[in-house]
Amino acid sequence: MNTALSILKQHKLRVTDCRLEIINEFLGKQVALAHSDLEESLNSQFDRVTIYRTLKTFLDEDLIHKVLDDRGATKYALCTHEAAEHNHEHVHFKCEKCGETTCLESIALPKIPLPKGFKKHEMSLLVQGTCNKCN
Amino acid sequence: MNTALSILKQHKLRVTDCRLEIINEFLGKQVALAHSDLEESLNSQFDRVTIYRTLKTFLDEDLIHKVLDDRGATKYALCTHEAAEHNHEHVHFKCEKCGETTCLESIALPKIPLPKGFKKHEMSLLVQGTCNKCN
DNA sequence: GTTTATGCAAATTCTTTGCAATACT
DNA sequence: AGTATTGCAAAGAATTTGCATAAAC
Numbered sequence: 298m299n300t301a302l303s304i305l306k307q308h309k310l311r312v313t314d315c316r317l318e319i320i321n322e323f324l325g326k327q328v329a330l331a332h333s334d335l336e337e338s339l340n341s342q343f344d345r346v347t348i349y350r351t352l353k354t355f356l357d358e359d360l361i362h363k364v365l366d367d368r369g370a371t372k373y374a375l376c377t378h379e380a381a382e383h384n385h386e387h388v389h390f391k392c393e394k395c396g397e398t399t400c401l402e403s404i405a406l407p408k409i410p411l412p413k414g415f416k417k418h419e420m421s422l423l424v425q426g427t428c429n430k431c432n
Numbered sequence: 433m434n435t436a437l438s439i440l441k442q443h444k445l446r447v448t449d450c451r452l453e454i455i456n457e458f459l460g461k462q463v464a465l466a467h468s469d470l471e472e473s474l475n476s477q478f479d480r481v482t483i484y485r486t487l488k489t490f491l492d493e494d495l496i497h498k499v500l501d502d503r504g505a506t507k508y509a510l511c512t513h514e515a516a517e518h519n520h521e522h523v524h525f526k527c528e529k530c531g532e533t534t535c536l537e538s539i540a541l542p543k544i545p546l547p548k549g550f551k552k553h554e555m556s557l558l559v560q561g562t563c564n565k566c567n
Numbered sequence: 568g569t570t571t572a573t574g575c576a577a578a579t580t581c582t583t584t585g586c587a588a589t590a591c592t
Numbered sequence: 593a594g595t596a597t598t599g600c601a602a603a604g605a606a607t608t609t610g611c612a613t614a615a616a617c
Contacts (some may be wrong), residue, residue, distance in 0.1 A: 345435045371504040407542035414564025429549025
């Protein structure tokens with residue numbers, strides 16, 4: 298079971314209100330969140346700086362990952378840790394109407410034939426359009 | 433033939449030093465460039481603000497397009513206008529060693545089966561790894 | 568009790584806007 | 593000549609850093 302508490306414990310991070318609430322935001326809404334989204338939904342409960350630092354900590358611990366955005370905004374989403382090997386390779390879908398970015402984890406990434414001399418390490422795919430809620 | 437001059441003429445833009453040089457940067461290095469890259473390579477020849485505005489003009493004219501970056505930096509690359517219909521849907525490759533982002537225009541984007549209710553408009557694919565120069 | 572996280576202030580960086588001077592057609 | 597572009601100053605976001613206080617283990 299994945300509670301905010303158990304996630305922090307798994308990563309051997311100290312349990313603080315800010316961290317718990319931020320993880321709960323990610324668990325609650327199943328979409329990628331930007332710093333500004335968190336600041337807003339946590340309603341100035343925590344300092345802007347604390348949120349930045351929490352996100353950085355989570356990134357370093359591979360608890361969240363960055364999600365590409367067409368507009369250059371930095372968004373984050375929880376990593377799923379089910380498998381032994383960790384990867385961030387989902388398809389992300391950004392809705393052009395509501396602006397939400399969802400991880401489409403069920404969809405496998407295609408194999409891309411690269412030119413000679415290029416070696417793939419990881420890849421990310423961002424699809425833009427309208428989501429199921431806005432259609 | 434694609435000279436900086438002819439590109440500006442095609443887009444009915446006024447010919448200025450700054451615009452010519454920026455296009456030449458893109459033509460010269462075949463990689464995606466960020467504002468800071470241009471500022472550096474043009475060596476403070478033009479004001480920071482002018483470069484921002486030039487990039488915005490070029491974006492509006494579909495002369496360049498934004499390229500996704502894993503680190504959240506905003507990068508741009510020239511659009512290729514060969515075909516009648518314009519699209520930005522290349523595969524982009526970012527080298528983790530040298531940091532350069534190249535458009536792999538020859539590689540077709542795969543079709544992605546989206547869940548019910550999702551409708552695709554456009555998509556971008558970023559592959560990260562090591563490029564042919566760094567391998 | 569020791570270590571780590573938080574909040575506040577302030578510094579940096581990134582990007583945009585207003586306006587007068589300049590360059591383009 | 594008329595219009596668009598540039599440079600400078602300055603405003604406004606976004607993000608980072610330093611340090612003392614507070615909280616977690």
